[in-house]
């Protein structure tokens with residue numbers, strides 16, 4: 001098999017991070033003061049981050065779909081550790097007045113002090129690992145920064161098995177965050193629930209953040225968040241990002257549950273099932289795969 005591993009300088013604390021995510025940004029994040037009312041969306045890549053960010057922003061902004069259609073999502077909920085266009089999400093955030101809405105793909109270790117202080121509201125997004133990995137595989141293919149990954153699905157699966165994947169191993173990542181899931185300032189949102197009962201999820205997020213939205217606004221948000229609407233909305237579909245080649249695979253690709261059935265062998269599926277049963281379920285979390 002060809003060597004698809006990343007260069008050594010991309011590895012920090014046993015986790016692969018893009019080279020522009022520097023140790024300096026990470027140490028600044030460790031000491032960043034998060035205050036009452038701030039909201040941190042924490043997700044492993046490809047678990048519905050964008051979908052959840054858009055939902056959270058709309059809940060916090062009284063369902064203002066006009067504004068969300070005219071301002072890029074990265075400007076509304078900065079991606080803390082990522083350096084886009086010469087500045088990190090943290091720098092973008094610091095120009096805004098609080099309360100701060102922010103997103104991270106880092107494991108919880110970086111934010112231990114802020115989590116334990118209990119002020120920031122944390123929303124952890126999760127999706128079943130099989131669909132997550134398939135989505136990640138296509139993301140690697142369309143991402144110019146990742147050399148438009150040329151390997152096969154099997155090659156990609158092997159990379160994940162050796163944990164040599166952006167943001168590290170799915171299971172390790174969720175072990176780090178799910179230990180906090182029962183804290184009062186933490187809410188867990190499942191991608192599959194956003195599919196099956198979006199109005200309830202909007203209400204759960206609203207209650208968690210102390211917002212009370214009328215039914216007509218909830219209905220507007222549900223419509224705005226449909227896959228068809230988001231795929232054609234340039235403020236969320238990442239079509240303006242030059243690092244992504246949407247012709248290879250669109251950022252909003254299929255948006256389905258169970259697409260993994262088209263990729264996984266029985267052996268690959270068994271490997272993921274085993275980790276799911278030994279790592280995720282004992283943490284009190286069950287996920288839908290179909």
Ligand SMILES: Nc1ncnc2c1ncn2[C@@H]1O[C@H](COP(=O)(O)OS(=O)(=O)O)[C@@H](OP(=O)(O)O)[C@H]1O
Nearest residue numbers: 045046047048049050051135226227252253254255
């Ligand atoms: N509205 C809506 N409905 C259903 N599914 C949606 C929606 N918005 C985003 N998605 C799907 O989420 C996947 C992208 O995940 P992320 O946003 O976490 O990607 S990233 O980490 O920010 O790069 C990616 O999944 P796949 O289609 O399976 O690749 C997106 O299609």
